[in-house]
Amino acid sequence: MRLFLFDIDGTLLIARGAGRAAFRQALERTYGTAGALDVYDLRGKTDPRIVWDVLTAAGVPGEAIEARLGDCFEAYVRELETILGDGHVVELMPGIRELVGALSARPDAVVGLLTGNIEAGARLKLRPTGLLPHFRVGAYGSDHVDRRRLPPIARERAARLVGRDIDGARVTIIGDTPHDVDCARACGAVAVAVATGQYPPDELAACAPDLLFRDFSDVAYALAALTSCAGRRHTEPDSGHPPMGPVPRPTVE
Numbered sequence: 001m002r003l004f005l006f007d008i009d010g011t012l013l014i015a016r017g018a019g020r021a022a023f024r025q026a027l028e029r030t031y032g033t034a035g036a037l038d039v040y041d042l043r044g045k046t047d048p049r050i051v052w053d054v055l056t057a058a059g060v061p062g063e064a065i066e067a068r069l070g071d072c073f074e075a076y077v078r079e080l081e082t083i084l085g086d087g088h089v090v091e092l093m094p095g096i097r098e099l100v101g102a103l104s105a106r107p108d109a110v111v112g113l114l115t116g117n118i119e120a121g122a123r124l125k126l127r128p129t130g131l132l133p134h135f136r137v138g139a140y141g142s143d144h145v146d147r148r149r150l151p152p153i154a155r156e157r158a159a160r161l162v163g164r165d166i167d168g169a170r171v172t173i174i175g176d177t178p179h180d181v182d183c184a185r186a187c188g189a190v191a192v193a194v195a196t197g198q199y200p201p202d203e204l205a206a207c208a209p210d211l212l213f214r215d216f217s218d219v220a221y222a223l224a225a226l227t228s229c230a231g232r233r234h235t236e237p238d239s240g241h242p243p244m245g246p247v248p249r250p251t252v253e
């Protein structure tokens with residue numbers, strides 16, 4: 001059994017600033033300031049990490065942040081629901097619908113989410129895409145502030161779902177930032193980077209993912225590469241297909 005865990009923003013879809021706008025409203029309403037949120041680098045960060053970083057930098061004491069974190073996320077979810085329900089377009093990345101559908105149809109695979117979004121936010125962003133039923137497990141920013149702590153949570157939930165443990169090397173983590181690659185490395189998972197977010201291919205290649213894609217528009221190729229690379233990294237570290245086209249091949253140690 002293999003476990004494929006997808007990041008959301010920049011990997012499955014882009015929500016075109018809906019998250020940042022919802023955070024701005026929630027932070028201002030709850031704490032009276034959104035600090036320097038407008039210039040904060042959200043990429044690859046968990047939602048609680050964003051709140052802590054922005055408010056700490058704005059001088060809000062830790063106890064005050066902690067005390068109202070629940071209120072802040074309630075406000076965030078309300079704002080996000082309003083923004084997304086208002087005709088705000090969530091755009092799926094190329095090939096994602098077909099790739100996720102094909103992976104989740106495999107009897108030897110479980111497809112899930114590994115995202116910095118809190119669970120309610122993840123559901124809101126994915127709801128308009130119709131893809132939610134494919135993601136049978138997930139680990140979210142609402143589970144832990146540190147992204148590196150999320151893979152064991154997803155694995156445990158997947159193990160409960162299928163009734164047996166899934167070895168770390170049979171887990172594949174797919175994301176658009178160096179944080180996703182780091183998170184995969186931290187748990188011995190296969191690291192797959194895709195340059196559909198804001199990181200260009202060369203910056204992702206510098207993190208040495210096992211596989212690097214410009215995007216998943218060639219679904220058959222992506223499916224073959226993902227399913228053949230999974231679970232073999234430790235014994236055949238060079239087994240990943242070289243990326244196509246001008247995308248530099250990642251260095252695999």
Ligand SMILES: [Mg+2]
Nearest residue numbers: 007009010176
């Ligand atoms: Mg992302």
